[in-house]
Amino acid sequence: MSEEMMDDEEGVIKKFMYVNRKAPYGSIYALESLEVVLIGAAFDQDVSLAFIDDGVYQLMKGQRTSGIGMKDFSPTYRALEMYDVEKLYVDQDSLAARNLTADDLIVPVEVLSSAEMADLMEDQDVVLSF
Amino acid sequence: MLLHTVNKSFERNSLDACLRLAKAGSTVLLIEDGVYAAVQGTCLEGKLKQAMDTGINLCVLAPDLLARGFATDKVIAGINAVDYAGFVQLAADHSSVQSWL
Numbered sequence: 001m002s003e004e005m006m007d008d009e010e011g012v013i014k015k016f017m018y019v020n021r022k023a024p025y026g027s028i029y030a031l032e033s034l035e036v037v038l039i040g041a042a043f044d045q046d047v048s049l050a051f052i053d054d055g056v057y058q059l060m061k062g063q064r065t066s067g068i069g070m071k072d073f074s075p076t077y078r079a080l081e082m083y084d085v086e087k088l089y090v091d092q093d094s095l096a097a098r099n100l101t102a103d104d105l106i107v108p109v110e111v112l113s114s115a116e117m118a119d120l121m122e123d124q125d126v127v128l129s130f
Numbered sequence: 131m132l133l134h135t136v137n138k139s140f141e142r143n144s145l146d147a148c149l150r151l152a153k154a155g156s157t158v159l160l161i162e163d164g165v166y167a168a169v170q171g172t173c174l175e176g177k178l179k180q181a182m183d184t185g186i187n188l189c190v191l192a193p194d195l196l197a198r199g200f201a202t203d204k205v206i207a208g209i210n211a212v213d214y215a216g217f218v219q220l221a222a223d224h225s226s227v228q229s230w231l
Contacts, residue, residue, distance in 0.1 A: 023139050025197055026163030054139050057166065060199030067193030074199075099171030104199075 014125035016040060017048045020055035022130060024073070025065070030058045031073055033130035038076075041083035048087040048124070049080075050117065051109070055130075056094045059105040077107045091117050131155050133224035137162035137231065140174050144230040149177065154185030159212070159220055161191040165198060168205045175206055182208050191217060 018037050022029035040047060051059060058074070065072040080086070088109040095101060095111065102111050112120065121127060134152050136159070138144040145160075145167055152158055158181070160168050167174045168190040182188055192202050192211040202211040212220065221227055 023163045023166065023198070025194075026137070026139070054141050054163070054166075057198060062201075063197060063199040065197040068197045070197065072197075097173045098166070099169065 013044065013046055015046045015048070015123065016126045016128065017050055017121060017124040019050045019052060019121070019127060019129050020058055021053045023054040023057040024063070025068065025070055029130045030055070033128075034073060034076055036128065036130075037080070037085060038083060041080075041085055044084075047085050048089060048120070049085065050089045050091070050121070051094070052091045052117070053094050056090055056098060056100060056105075059088075059090070059107060059109065060100075061104055061106045074106050080107070089117065089120060131157070131224055133220050133227045134158045135227060135229045136160050136164035136167070137229070139163040140167045140172075145174070145177075148228075148230040149181050149186070152181070152186050155187075157187040157189060157220060157224060159189045159191065159217065160194075160209075161217075162194055165190050165195045165200070168195065168209050169200055170204055170206050178206055178209070189216070189220065 018033055020030060020033050024030040059077060063072050063074045088107060090109045090111050092111050092113055102109055134148050134156060136145050136148050148158060167178060178188060188209045189212050190205055190209050192213055195202060205211055
């Protein structure tokens with residue numbers, strides 16, 4: 001567990017990580033995670049988002065969902081910085097297995113090795129899994 | 131022959147299970163999260179090419195591919211992109227459908 005930072009007015013700030021491992025559209029996980037992140041953003045915590053395995057597909061550029069009758073929620077990832085959610089981490093091995101690079105993604109992210117991702121996850125106070 | 135549909139990403143074992151039991155001459159249609167397997171250059175490409183070499187007809191549902199950010203020109207050569215009408219045609223052309231859920 002990390003040291004807890006104290007904020008005089010608003011109490012303890014904890015490190016929250018949302019771990020996203022599912023592709024969008026095929027299941028509700030990706031959209032639900034995003035909803036929880038946006039709700040959680042109101043509580044001024046130290047928020048990180050990790051995209052691992054199929055979760056990296058959530059950030060694909062150029063999603064065109066008109067043909068499947070579902071809402072394209074990928075632009076919401078670009079809006080996260082307005083909610084002070086600016087720490088987006090993507091697993092390098094997951095990108096490589098899918099022939100993707102950070103250039104294929106809709107938002108700027110920090111690409112991490114497995115070891116770096118493992119350390120980051122270990123450093124959190126709360127991990128929420130989707 | 132059977133039409134096989136696969137709607138899960140290759141992280142699950144549906145595609146492997148399907149390819150293990152699909153016979154030459156049958157068709158495997160990748161839909162929903164199954165479409166990621168059709169994209170060039172992933173860790174799956176060799177497996178899909180091998181399936182095509184054994185005489186399995188591989189198709190991918192284009193609207194599901196486009197929704198996930200991949201244009202049809204990103205698909206492995208030899209895999210046939212179809213629309214919903216094509217899906218219906220495939221279902222009609224085959225004796226039965228096995229969905230690898």
